[in-house]
Amino acid sequence: MLLALAYTPEQAPVEQIAPELGANGLPYSLPIHPNLVHLTIGLFVIAIAFDVVGALYPLEKRVFRFLALPITRGGFHDVGWYNLLVCCVVSFFTVAAGFYEMLTAVPLPGVTSTFGLGGMTTMLWHGVGGVLVLASIVGMTVWRGFQRFAWRRDMGRQVQWLYLGVGVVMFAVIGLHGTLGAQLAAEFGVHIAADQLLQAGADLHTALP
Amino acid sequence: MLELLPPLNDHNLPWMDTIHPIVVHFVIAMALIAFVFDVIGVVWRKPPLFEVSFWNLLFATGAIFVAIIFGQVEAGLASPYGAARNILDIHTTIGWSLAGVLSLLSGWRYVLRSRDPETLPLSFLGAGSVVSALVLVQMVLGDKLIWTYGLHTVKVVAAMREGLI
Numbered sequence: 001m002l003l004a005l006a007y008t009p010e011q012a013p014v015e016q017i018a019p020e021l022g023a024n025g026l027p028y029s030l031p032i033h034p035n036l037v038h039l040t041i042g043l044f045v046i047a048i049a050f051d052v053v054g055a056l057y058p059l060e061k062r063v064f065r066f067l068a069l070p071i072t073r074g075g076f077h078d079v080g081w082y083n084l085l086v087c088c089v090v091s092f093f094t095v096a097a098g099f100y101e102m103l104t105a106v107p108l109p110g111v112t113s114t115f116g117l118g119g120m121t122t123m124l125w126h127g128v129g130g131v132l133v134l135a136s137i138v139g140m141t142v143w144r145g146f147q148r149f150a151w152r153r154d155m156g157r158q159v160q161w162l163y164l165g166v167g168v169v170m171f172a173v174i175g176l177h178g179t180l181g182a183q184l185a186a187e188f189g190v191h192i193a194a195d196q197l198l199q200a201g202a203d204l205h206t207a208l209p
Numbered sequence: 210m211l212e213l214l215p216p217l218n219d220h221n222l223p224w225m226d227t228i229h230p231i232v233v234h235f236v237i238a239m240a241l242i243a244f245v246f247d248v249i250g251v252v253w254r255k256p257p258l259f260e261v262s263f264w265n266l267l268f269a270t271g272a273i274f275v276a277i278i279f280g281q282v283e284a285g286l287a288s289p290y291g292a293a294r295n296i297l298d299i300h301t302t303i304g305w306s307l308a309g310v311l312s313l314l315s316g317w318r319y320v321l322r323s324r325d326p327e328t329l330p331l332s333f334l335g336a337g338s339v340v341s342a343l344v345l346v347q348m349v350l351g352d353k354l355i356w357t358y359g360l361h362t363v364k365v366v367a368a369m370r371e372g373l374i
Contacts, residue, residue, distance in 0.1 A: 030352045038348075042238025046268060070323070075260040082261045086242060108364060114225070182226050185355065186362045194359030204365075204374045205291055208357065 043087035048167035051080030
């Protein structure tokens with residue numbers, strides 16, 4: 001540790017609003033961030049996947065003809081564009097909700113994750129990583145927009161191979177990032193009422209509805 | 210026979226962490242966004258969006274069967290307690306029902322798209338709104354199993370193995 005804390009406050013900042021929070025450490029019963037994450041991840045992955053399908057169209061058209069499923073290449077690229085656009089907008093709320101909920105997060109003490117990290121370190125990586133993932137999604141949406149409306153406007157394949165490559169790399173980044181988030185819940189018990197109550201020594205049969 | 214099964218970890222799972230919540234990203238996001246694109250397509254008269262929602266709906270329908278397979282395995286290993294047992298039962302029932310409902314909706318959509326990909330009857334939007342509501346209810350139930358009852362979390366699994374719950 002390069003810098004030691006200059007002083008340790010007698011009361012953690014979260015204590016100031018603790019009376020207003022439930023057993024899960026939130027002023028409401030279910031966290032919002034993990035639900036918005038469904039949209040961010042689902043929309044991003046499917047956007048890239050359909051651009052890949054659009055890019056490989058010459059190889060697949062016989063398969064779709066066999067399936068008697070009428071398709072257009074532009075239709076696949078429309079999925080790639082509109083899904084990414086919505087993903088970009090929604091992800092601002094995903095990150096905002098994540099930061100709000102991180103402010104009241106209390107990871108279980110003495111736990112080390114599968115990655116060998118502590119609770120606070122995992123939260124810091126997940127928080128900073130979340131902003132970087134959001135920046136990447138925004139950047140890719142702008143890039144995708146330029147390809148769709150300017151650079152490749154009249155071309156059948158609406159996306160560059162490099163764009164698809166970056167998209168696939170982002171799958172891995174988001175997978176790793178999501179794993180950190182999952183560890184915060186399943187290993188550190190962040191915002192999980194049952195885990196927090198067990199830590200407080202409560203009996204779940206009487207403490208939970 | 211039991212020794213042939215893979216050992217369970219501290220999440221009470223044979224694999225690293227729950228897979229069901231990962232797969233449901235694609236059911237939730239694709240089913241909901243399909244409805245949103247349908248509404249925008251009708252209100253703003255943008256038929257290209259119908260194609261986007263068609264593919265999203267088709268993907269949601271495929272993904273829900275994968276979600277159910279992992280959901281059943283993980284539910285079987287979840288050891289629900291108290292009210293979580295009841296919630297898991299309802300979640301399972303709605304999950305299977307949604308697979309049927311989404312398949313029907315996709316089939317209906319396939320026929321509509323084959324006839325005229327540029328228009329969408331209001332009755333389909335009505336059905337889409339009901340399915341979206343069902344997806345939201347299902348999300349809340351699944352959320353309760355994790356965020357209230359902590360099924361498959363290390364702390365709850367440890368308490369379960371110690372006989373505390």
